[in-house]
Structure formats: C-alpha cells, structure tokens
Amino acid sequence: MLYLLGLVISLLLVHGDSYEPAVSYVPFYLISSVIVTAAVALLLLPTRQFGEGFCVFSYALYAVLLAAATFFTGGVSSELYVLFFPLLFAPALHGSWKMGLPVATAVLVSYALAMLPGVLNAVEGSDEPALVFFRLATFALTGLFALAAAGSRGASEPEDGYALDEDGSMLLGRVSSEIEARRGAPVGVLLVDPGHGVEDIDLLLDRVRSRIGEPFLLGEGSVFGIVLGAANEGVIESAARRVLAAANALGADETRAGAAIYPRDARTAGDLLLAAGRALERAFEIESPSAIVLAGRDAPRTEGTGTYGAAR
Incomplete structure (x- = not known):
C-alpha cells in the first residue's frame, strides 16, 4: 500500500499548478507503471513470502524507483524527496536493524546517484550541491534514528525471531x-x-x-x-x-x-x-x-x- 500511496501523491503533486520543476512525463509515467505493477504483485503474494531478505529487496527496489521518479520530476528541485522518509522508517516496524541498515544505504546511494548529474552541471555559485548534501545528511540522521528504534524494539523480542x-x-x-x-x-x-x-x-x-x-x-x-x-x-x-x-x-x-x-x-x-x-x-x-x-x-x-x- 505504501507503493500505491506514494504514487498517488506523486501524480497529484507533479500535475499541480504550483509544481514548478520541469517534468519529463513519459519516463515518469513508465516509472509509475513499474511502481503500480510492483505494488499489485506484492499485494497478491502470501504473507509467508515476506521474509527479511524479501522485504529488504522490496524496500531497496522502491528506493531505486523513487530515485528515478525524483530525477525525472525536476532532479535537485524535485519535491518527491519527501517520500523517502516513510521508506526509512518502514524497516523499524520489523524491529530489525539488520534490515534497516541496507534500506538506509539503498536510499542514500539511490538519491545521491539520481542527483549527481544535477550537482555536476550546477552553475557556479548555485546552492543545489549544498541542498543535495543537506538532504543526504537528513536522510542519514533519519536512518540512524530508525535504526535505533528498530534496535530498541528488537531488544525486547526474542533473539531467535519467533x-x-x-x-x-x-x-x-x-x-x-x-x-x-x-x-x-x-x-x-x-x-x-x-x-x-x-x-x-x-x-x-x-x-x-x-x-x-x-x-x-x-x-x-x-x-x-x-x-x-x-x-x-x-x-x-x-x-x-x-x-x-x-x-x-x-x-x-x-x-x-x-x-x-x-x-x-x-x-x-x-x-x-x-x-x-x-x-x-x-x-x-x-x-x-x-x-x-x-x-x-x-x-x-x-x-x-x-x-x-x-x-x-
């Protein structure tokens, strides 16, 4: 459901009159179709399929898709970066820092790579590089907080995981x-x-x-x-x-x-x-x-x- 909710928010946001960054609609729609397909596929899978490894893969895939959507909706100027925050907190619900660490890494790497062309092509004196680094630092701090929350929750549960x-x-x-x-x-x-x-x-x-x-x-x-x-x-x-x-x-x-x-x-x-x-x-x-x-x-x-x- 997080996939579908994020997609709906993205579509409403980029089609709003107040959205200023340039949008490449064709690639963005392609990314949106992949998100819809992945979301529907996840909803149809049985509960026992959602092991730790599968959940990490799903979250990492969402991070990559969201980074691509951010790139095609304005790059550094895109406002879709806010959708990374629920993704950072999602592993904390599992109570496993081992799951949160690779997800946080996937978020940081995906967003950094998506913003790299904009940073390299930024005009001298532009504040775009500083804005990207600020967001990466915010993601990192949020990820650390989520890892701490996952660790404290996991400490109150049996170590064997049942x-x-x-x-x-x-x-x-x-x-x-x-x-x-x-x-x-x-x-x-x-x-x-x-x-x-x-x-x-x-x-x-x-x-x-x-x-x-x-x-x-x-x-x-x-x-x-x-x-x-x-x-x-x-x-x-x-x-x-x-x-x-x-x-x-x-x-x-x-x-x-x-x-x-x-x-x-x-x-x-x-x-x-x-x-x-x-x-x-x-x-x-x-x-x-x-x-x-x-x-x-x-x-x-x-x-x-x-x-x-x-x-x-």
Missing part, C-alpha cells in the same frame, strides 16, 4: 486475518506441546518456521501454535506429524498436537482456537508417546504406525 505470544492475541489476530483473506476457504490451527526433553526449543521452532509456518510460542511452557491457510484435514495432519517428528528428533517425549479447521469446526477465530485447544487436551488422554487429535471427530481411537497415534 513470535512470543503471552496472551494468545497474536495467534488470534493471525487466525482472524487468514479467515478474512481466505473468504470461506479452510483455515487450520495447529497447537503443539512438544512435551519434555526437547534439547533446543529454539532450534525446533526455527525448523517449524522454515518447513511449515510461523510458530507462535504461547505463554504456557513450550506450547506453540501454527496457522495454516487453505489447509484441509490431510494437510493439517501431515503438518502435525512433521512437527512431532522434528520434536522427537531433538529428544522430546510425550509430544501432543491438537488441530481444528475453519469452517468445519468453528465459525469464528476465537471458537477455532478453543476447538484446537480442546483437541490438544484430548490428545493427552491417549496412551501413546505421540498423539494427534483433530477436532470435529468421533470418540478418540489410536491408529498409525511408529510412535504416532492419530486420535479421530
């Missing part, structure tokens, strides 16, 4: 957003208790995040939840088996998983979490080293091979 959800509100929010985005398509919630003996819970969560989805560590020991969009019963059970297998590989025992599927087991996000919680409680009633319970089934029975018991 979500720590004390009251379950983050998991509930993710479920709600998935249900709204899927528009009636199945949405699964998987609650996992890896039991005792896990050698490295952080490593387990990292493996879950890379192979299945973002885990939300709840404020109940090592219990965590995962939201799976467009997931049917087979997908949910397969994900549960992979999670329990990863936990067992790290020395866990008495592993349990409970799952529920929207809209089969519940019609709201809150009820879906409750159904998954009840399924997890039922999993502890099964005498097996590992058990998976799917909500909305008949009385539990044990099946499967190896160490897994799927209660249905």
